[in-house]
Amino acid sequence: MKIAVVAMGKIGLPLAVQFADADPAHEVVGVDVDAATVEAINAGREPFSGEAHLADKLAALVPAGRLRATTDYADAIPGADAVVVVVPLFVDEATGAPDFGWMDAATASLAPHLTPGTLVSYETTLPVGTTRERWKPMIEELSGLRESAEGGFHLVFSPERVLTGRVFADLRRYPKLVGGLSEAGTARAVAFYESVLTFDEREDLPRPNGVWDLGSAEAAEMAKLAETTYRDVNIGLANQFARFADTVGIDVHKVIEACNSQPYSHIHQPGIAVGGHCIPVYPRLYLSTDADATVVRTAREANAAMPEYAVARAEALLGSLEGLRVVVLGASYRGKVKETAFSGIFATVEALRARGAHVLVHDPMYSATELAAFGWEPYAWAAGEPGDPVDVAIVQADHPEYAQLAASDLPGLRVLLDGRRVTDATRFTGVPRLTIGGGEQPAS
Template sequence: MRICVVALGKIGLPLAVQFARKGHRVIGADVDERVVADVNAGREPFPGEADLDVHLAEAVREGLLTATTDTPAAVAESDAVVVVVPLFVDEAGTPDFGWMDAATRSIAAGLRPGTLVSYETTLPVGTTRERWAPMLAEGSGLTSGTDFHLVFSPERVLTGRVFADLRRYPKLVGGVDEASARHGVEFYEQVLDFDERPDLDRPNGVWDLGSAEAAELAKLAETTYRDVNIGLANQFARYAGSVGVDVMKVIEACNTQPFSHIHRPGIAVGGHCIPVYPRMYLWNDPAATVVAAARDANVAMPAYAVGLLAGTYGDLTGAPVLVLGAAYRGGVKETAFSGVFPTVEALRERGAVPYVSDPMYTPEELEALGLPAHRGEPVTAAIVQADHVEYRDLTPDALPGVKAMVDGRRITDPARWAGVAHTVIGAPDQGGTTR
C-alpha cells in the first residue's frame, strides 16, 4: 500500500516507521520543515523512543519512508491516510480544533476516491462523524462511505515504547459505516503485528467496535478510568498519611484480591493523556461528577506536597527549595502538563524561592520552559517531582544543607536520608513526623 501519515510527532513518526517496516511505502506529512528534513535524512527529530533511530534509518535507506510539507500531494498519492495531529484542550476541557481543522482541509484537498482516512488523535465522542466527515466531503467533493472510507482508531501507546505497545494491545477501530469499518480493519491487519494475549477474551488483533462513537468513547473511558483510579489512590494516601499508615502496604494488600486494581498515588498526574482526556470526556458529559472530583483531587496534589514540606520544614518564606524533575514521568524528556509547573507555583505562593533541576534537561532548556533552573545555588529543602532512576541513589550529600525532603514519587531510599525530615506521600515520615 501507499500510506500517508499526517503529523510526524512522537506517535506519528513511529507509526510511519512501523508501516514502512511492514513493506508499505509511506509518506510522512508535517508542517515543520526541520522535522521533514530530519526524517528524509534518516535522523530521529526527538530523543527517547526505543529503537526509532535504527528503524527510521533503515526505512529511509530502503526507500520506504519519505517526508514532505505538502500534505495534499502526499494524500493524493496514498491509499490510506492516518491522522495523528495534536488536539489541544484548555483547563475547562474545551477542545481547540485549529490544527486538526487545518490538517483535515489539507487532506480533503488531496483526497481521491477509494481512500481510507483514519483519525488516531483522541477526540470527543461524535467528532469523526459530525466534524471530520462533513469537512472531508466538502473539501474533496466526495461522499463519505461511498467515495472514501472514514474510521476512528485511537492510539493506545506510550511514548518511549511505541513499537512494543503496538504489538501488545488490540487495535480498536470504529467506522462511520460498515464499509469504512471493514476497510479500516483490513488496513490495520496489514500494517501491525500482535503479541499473543491468552488473557484476552477474544484474540489479540484488530477489533471492530461497531461505530466511530464507540471507538472514541473507548479511548476516553480507558484513560479517564486511570485518572479516577489515581484520584482515589491519592485520597487514600492523604488519609493514610494522616493516621500514620503506609498506603502502599495497604494498596499492595488490596491488589492481591483479583477485583482490586488500585493505582499508585503521587505528587502529580502529567503527560498528554491522563490529565487531558477526562476533561475532554467531561466536555461530552458534564454531569459526570465522579470524573470531575477525581480530576480535582489530582490537580490538588502538588499544593498538598508543598504543604507536607511546610509541615516538616516550617515557614517556607525565603527558603530555597529544589524541585527534582521537570519531566512528567521518569525517563521521558517531556513536560506536557507536568507537575513541575504547579509545584513551582505552590512554592512561590508560600514565599519560597524555587529552583528546578532534571538530569534530562540543561539549565538553558529549563529556563526556556519558563522554569527557574538550578545552577548550584544552596538549597535547604527539596521535592521529588519525577521518578527518574537517577534519584534512587540520591543522598543528602548531593544537596548540602538540605533539612527537609518530600518524595512525591517514592523513588528515593529513606534509609539514605538520616538526619533529614524525609516525607513520602501516604506514609509515616521517616524523620519522625507522621504525614
C-alpha cells in the same frame, strides 16, 4: 499501498515507520508542518530521542526508499490508499474545552487532495461524536466526495493506544480498536490495520489481540476516553486514600499492596501529580460531552490539587517556606521522558513561589538553558557532585537518577518531600523524608 501519515510526532512517526516496515511494497509518506522534522526524517535521523528502535528503523527504511516525509499535502495525499491522522488535540487549561485548531487545519489541508476510495483514519483521541459530526461534514465539503458513497471516501476512528518510548512493542501487544461510519469503511479499516500491524500471539496474553471492530466510531471514541479516564479516577482514589493515611500515620502503599493481593482490587499508586498528554487531558475531553460525570470531575480536581498538597506537607513540617531555597527535582511529567506536557512542575513551582520560597529546578534530561527558558532557575547537580546548599528538596519526576540521591548531595537539606517514592530512605538518615501517603508526618 500508498499510505500517508499526517503529523510526524512521537506517535505519528513510529506509526509511519511501522507501516513502512510491514511490507517492502508500501510507499509511506509522512506529512508535517515543521520543516526541520521533515529534513531529519529524510536524512534518516530521528527528530527526537527516547523511542526504542526508531533510530535503527529510520536508518534502514529511508535510504531504501520505503519512507519519506514532506510538508506538502499535495504531495502526500493524492493517490493514497489510506490516510492516518495523528495531529495533536489540545485542551484549554482554564476551561477544559477541546481546542481543535491544529486538527481543523490538518483536515482542511488534506481533504481537497483526497482520491476517491481513500480510507481516512483518525487516531488522535477525540470527544465522542467528533468523527461523525465534525470530520465527516468538513471532509465532504472540502473534498467534494461523499463518505461511504460510490466513488467517495471511508472514514473511521481508530485510537492510538501506545506509550512513547515503547510504541513498537505496544503496537504488537494491544488490540487495535476500530469504529467506522459504515460497514464498508470498517471492513476497509480492519483489513488495513491487519496488513500493517504485527500482533503478539503469545499464550500468556489475557485475550487474543488483533483488530477489534467496536461497531461505531462513537464506541471507539468512548473506549479510548474510558480506558484513560479510568486511570485518572483510580489515581484520584489512591490520592484520597494517601491524604487520609498521612493524617493518621499509615503507610498507604502497604495498604494498597495488601488490597491488590486480592484479584478484584486494582488500586493505582498516589503521587505528587498526574501529567502527560493523556491521563490529565482525556477526562476533560470526556467531560466536554458528559457534563454529568461527577466522579470523573471530582477525580480530576483531586489529582490537580496534589502539587499544592505536597508543598503544604513540606511547609507543615518547617512552619514556613518564606525565603527558603527549595529545589524541585524533575521537570518532566514522568521519569525518562523529556516532556513537560501538563507536568506537575508548573503547579509545584507556583505553590512554592506563592509561599515566598526561592525556587530552583533540576532535571537530568534538560540543560540549564532549557530550564531557564521555562522561567526557572536551574539547579546544578550530578551524581557524585554535591549541589549548592538548599533547605528543601521536592521530587516531582521519577527519573532513575534520583534513586541514587543522598542527603550529602544536597548540603543543608532540612526536608525531603519525595512525591514519587523513588528515593532511598537509608540515604537520608537524619533528614526528615516525607512521601505522599507515607504517614511519616501527620498533617496539622
